[in-house]
Every structure is written in structure tokens, then in C-alpha cells.
Amino acid sequence: MIGVMSRRPEPGRVKTRLIPALGPEGACRVHEHLLDETLAVVRDSQLPARLFFTGNGELPRRLAGQWAGRVLAQSSGGLGQRMEAALMRMHEQAGRVVLVGSDCPVLTPAYLHRALELLEDHDFVLGPAEDGGYVLIGSRKASFWSGSGALDGVEMGTGRALAQTRAVLERAGSLALLPRLWDLDEPRDLERACREVRGWSHLFAPA
Numbered sequence: 001m002i003g004v005m006s007r008r009p010e011p012g013r014v015k016t017r018l019i020p021a022l023g024p025e026g027a028c029r030v031h032e033h034l035l036d037e038t039l040a041v042v043r044d045s046q047l048p049a050r051l052f053f054t055g056n057g058e059l060p061r062r063l064a065g066q067w068a069g070r071v072l073a074q075s076s077g078g079l080g081q082r083m084e085a086a087l088m089r090m091h092e093q094a095g096r097v098v099l100v101g102s103d104c105p106v107l108t109p110a111y112l113h114r115a116l117e118l119l120e121d122h123d124f125v126l127g128p129a130e131d132g133g134y135v136l137i138g139s140r141k142a143s144f145w146s147g148s149g150a151l152d153g154v155e156m157g158t159g160r161a162l163a164q165t166r167a168v169l170e171r172a173g174s175l176a177l178l179p180r181l182w183d184l185d186e187p188r189d190l191e192r193a194c195r196e197v198r199g200w201s202h203l204f205a206p207a
Contacts, residue, residue, distance in 0.1 A: 001047065001048045001049065001050065001090045001093065001094035001096070001097045001098070002042050002045065002047045002048070002049045002050070002097075002098050002099075002100070002112055003049070003050045003051070003052055003086050003087070003089075003090050003097065003098065003099040003100070004038055004039065004042060004049070004050070004051045004052065004099075004100055004101070004102060005052050005074065005082070005083065005086060005099060005100070005101050005102070006035050006038070006051065006052070006053060006054075006101065006102040007031070007053075007054045008053060008054045008060070009028050009031050009032040009035065009060060010028065011024035011025050011027070011028040012024040012028075014027065014028055014031040015027035015028065015030050015031045015185075017185055017186055017187075018030055018185075018186070018187060018190065020187075021187040021190075022187075022190075029203075029204075030184070030190060030204065031102075032060075032063075033203060033204075034102050034103055034104075034105060034184060035063065035102040036063060036066070037105060037107075038100065038101075038102040038104070038107060039051070039063065039066060039067050039102075040066070041107050041108060041109055041112070042069070042100075042109075042112070043066070043067070043068065043069075044109045045109035045112045045113060046109075047112060047113075047116070048069070048093075048094065049069035049070075050069055050070050050071075050072055050086075050089070050090060051067060051069055051070070051071045051072070052072050052073075052074045052082070052086045052089075053071055053072070053073060053074060054073075054074050059071055072086075072089065074086070078152075078156070079156040079157070080150075080151030080152055080154050080156055081149075081151070081152070083099060083137065083151060084145050084148070084149070084150065084151055086099055087099055087137070087139055087145045088142070088145045088146060091139070091142035091145065095140055095142070096116050096119040096120070096138070096139075096140045097138060097139055097140075098112060098115045098116060098119075098125070098136060098137070098138035099136070099137050099138070100112070100127075100135060100136045101135060101183070103135070103183040103184055103185065104129075104135040104181050104182070104183050104184070105184050105193045105197045105200065106181050106182065106196075106197060107135065107181065111127065111136070111178065111179075111181070112136075114178060115127065115136055115138045115178060116138070118138070118176040118178070119138050119139070119140045119176075120140075121174075121176075122140075122173075122174040122175060122176040123139065123140055123141045123144075123169075123172065123173030123174045123175070124137070124138065124139050124140075124141065124169040124172070124173060124174070124175045124176070125137070125138040125139075125175070125176045125177070125178060126138075126162065126165065126166060126169070126175065126176075126177055126178065127177075127178040127179075127180075127181060128162050128177060128178070128179075128180045128181070129162065129180065129181060129182055129183050130180055130181070130182040130183075131159055131182070131183060131185070132158065132159030132160060132161060132162050132163070133156075133157065133158070133159070133161040133162055133183065134161065134162045134165065135181050135183060136178065137165070141172065141173055144172050144173070150168050150169075150172070151165065151168065153168075154168065190204060
């Protein structure tokens, strides 16, 4: 099962590091496009899926028409706590689960399938990001997440997140690593997407 963690597209509250370059509305459009593309990748994977959304768990109308999976409200707490809660929710229905964010413009269905394949022989899987974080975390060890607070000490959103999460998971079981990808967080990442990812330059490149 695949889970997507994402925030409701609200100007001023998403992609804040892009706001100086694009303004709140422009940064929100980037976030919404990333979410749209991520949901399309998950849909194309043809895997059972859940979307963990902020707020009341209701998608904006445009996105709702493109998403056939269940939409669930994220739990309270910090990002690590919300990720653990999402993993536990999915483990109630599946033995192997994978959780991704909506910030990676180069995520593919094959990457998701490979993560689940690696969980046949490993307890956990991580998809490293170039900035020292990670784009994906997966598990087949449901008991590990139950009230463990395993990710409480991880500095999410920093260049230390991958190393810290890796240390936690390696103490608890076997860990596999996927190829490194990249997230879109900074203006330079948007420039890269416009150069390297199909469709981005048409939407976001400066005139």
C-alpha cells in the first residue's frame, strides 16, 4: 500500500521557501502541481493508496476528481509523529507499506514498486533525497511503529533527517536504500524542474 502525505494548498502556508521568488500564490501553485503530479504517479502505479491530508481531509474540487483512493486527515503533532501515525494506519490493512511526500517531481511508479519489492527481504526501506532528507519511507514491521515515537528525535526538513532516520531503522531491523532523488523546495529546485522535468517549463519558467 502507498500513502501520500501532503498539505492543503493554501497560499502563504505551503512552499514558503519559494514565496520570496514567486509570492504566496505562485508558491501555492507549485505545491498544487507537485501534489497533482504525485497523485498521478500513485494512480499510475495501480497500487492501493491513501492520501493523508491536512485540515479536514477533504481535497480541493479539482484534485478530488482525479483521486480514487481514500483521503484521510493527518493526525496531530510534528511531522515525525504524523508520519508514524500514517504508517500505522496503513499497516492495519497491509503488511508492506510505503509513505511518500508530495515534493518530488521525479517520482515514478517504478520507484514505488521497487520500494515494495525491497520490503519482501528487508524490514524498512528509505528513498534518499539529495538534500540529506528522504522522499520515501517504507516498512513491513508494523509492531515497530505502535507508540514507539521512533521519529521523534529526527530533525525533519534538515540535511540530517536521512542519517538520523537511517540510524533509528537500522537499530530496529534490516534497511534497504533506493536510488537518490531530489525534492523541490528552493527556487534553484524549481529552475532544475523547468530544465529537466517535462511540463514544468511551460507552467513555471519566467517569460
